[in-house]
Amino acid sequence: MLKRMAVGTAVAALAAMALQIQVHAQQPQQQRRAVGGTTAGNDAYPTDDQWKNSKEAQALVAKAKAAAGKDEKLVSRFDKACTVLGPQRPAVLRQNAGLPPEPQRQVDIVKLFDNFYFFGFTTVGAWAVTTNQGIILIDSLNTVDEAEKIIEPSLKKAGLNPADVKYVIVGHGHFDHFGGAPYFQQKYGSKVVMSKLDWDMIERPNPNARGPQANRPLPKRDVEITQDNQKVTLGDETITLRITPGHTPGTLAYYIPVKDHGKSMNILMLSGANITPDRASLDAFKKALDYAKQQKAQALINGHPGLFGDEIGWMEQVRSNPNGPNPFVLTTDEFAKFADIMKDCAEARLVAMDYKGTN
Numbered sequence: 001m002l003k004r005m006a007v008g009t010a011v012a013a014l015a016a017m018a019l020q021i022q023v024h025a026q027q028p029q030q031q032r033r034a035v036g037g038t039t040a041g042n043d044a045y046p047t048d049d050q051w052k053n054s055k056e057a058q059a060l061v062a063k064a065k066a067a068a069g070k071d072e073k074l075v076s077r078f079d080k081a082c083t084v085l086g087p088q089r090p091a092v093l094r095q096n097a098g099l100p101p102e103p104q105r106q107v108d109i110v111k112l113f114d115n116f117y118f119f120g121f122t123t124v125g126a127w128a129v130t131t132n133q134g135i136i137l138i139d140s141l142n143t144v145d146e147a148e149k150i151i152e153p154s155l156k157k158a159g160l161n162p163a164d165v166k167y168v169i170v171g172h173g174h175f176d177h178f179g180g181a182p183y184f185q186q187k188y189g190s191k192v193v194m195s196k197l198d199w200d201m202i203e204r205p206n207p208n209a210r211g212p213q214a215n216r217p218l219p220k221r222d223v224e225i226t227q228d229n230q231k232v233t234l235g236d237e238t239i240t241l242r243i244t245p246g247h248t249p250g251t252l253a254y255y256i257p258v259k260d261h262g263k264s265m266n267i268l269m270l271s272g273a274n275i276t277p278d279r280a281s282l283d284a285f286k287k288a289l290d291y292a293k294q295q296k297a298q299a300l301i302n303g304h305p306g307l308f309g310d311e312i313g314w315m316e317q318v319r320s321n322p323n324g325p326n327p328f329v330l331t332t333d334e335f336a337k338f339a340d341i342m343k344d345c346a347e348a349r350l351v352a353m354d355y356k357g358t359n
């Protein structure tokens with residue numbers, strides 16, 4: 001059994017780092033339209049009244065709550081998933097509540113599975129998947145500067161060689177995921193992978209971009225994901241990808257085989273905030289979760305810690321007790337129920353948007 005390494009002991013404050021939280025499509029309640037439409041952005045969520053008063057939506061919420069039962073892990077995940085805005089980044093919830101942003105803090109690299117590491121910030125992170133022929137990075141933080149000052153040293157601290165990064169798979173075309181990719185592409189020849197739809201999106205001129213966003217370097221297009229279940233293989237590792245639109249047109253879902261203390265298991269990663277503002281995106285989301293159930297996935301991971309639970313706390317647990325139970329891991333039965341909860345709660349938000357005052 002591989003002994004899990006604990007690198008560092010605590011979350012380091014990075015006071016000098018400018019706060020770079022990008023808030024995507026989420027809108028404060030008063031800015032959301034009373035009757036939802038079918039496009040992302042302002043129309044991505046129902047209003048509080050629609051959510052509370054739609055009987056159809058509340059029936060789905062009740063069904064999801066029943067599926068969670070008394071399983072503590074599922075109840076806490078239900079609490080995050082089954083709200084009017086769905087799973088949200090803590091930074092967005094603070095903003096919606098009118099609270100000032102918390103300073104961005106760096107998280108020391110942590111080995112979550114035998115071949116899977118997290119590093120980055122409390123607000124957004126990136127992963128390294130290790131294989132017998134190099135490393136696959138998933139996401140790349142906000143900027144080229146962070147790739148150099150955070151990602152490279154983090155990899156080295158864990159005994160990994162940054163020159164071994166063969167692929168950078170970017171979950172979706174927002175800068176907090178692709179920002180550091182040009183660094184690896186230029187310095188190490190790493191191939192950058194993104195959905196074709198999101199390559200198209202980031203390469204489109206954006207007349208509204210201001211400040212650092214306006215002249216942010218883009219990675220050049222290497223590999224396009226154009227269809228569901230397209231694979232990226234490196235050595236003994238194959239990551240399967242699906243397209244789950246809503247947050248962006250080509251947001252990716254990943255199925256990643258990992259080892260947990262020597263035991264093989266599959267994990268699902270959903271990039272973005274899992275917004276499903278229309279039937280097409282909801283259907284893709286449901287299929288992605290159903291596929292994960294079929295693959296007997298046992299953990300759900302997202303680039304923004306705090307979306308599905310106290311992920312930063314869970315990482316600290318793994319760090320301080322590397323041979324103990326991994327709080328990210330569910331049984332396959334629990335995962336299947338969690339997937340159904342996520343699907344029902346996403347469906348509930350969509351049907352609530354159709355509520356116009358009568359049931």
Ligand SMILES: [Zn+2]
Pocket residue numbers: 024172174247272273
């Ligand atoms: Zn995003």
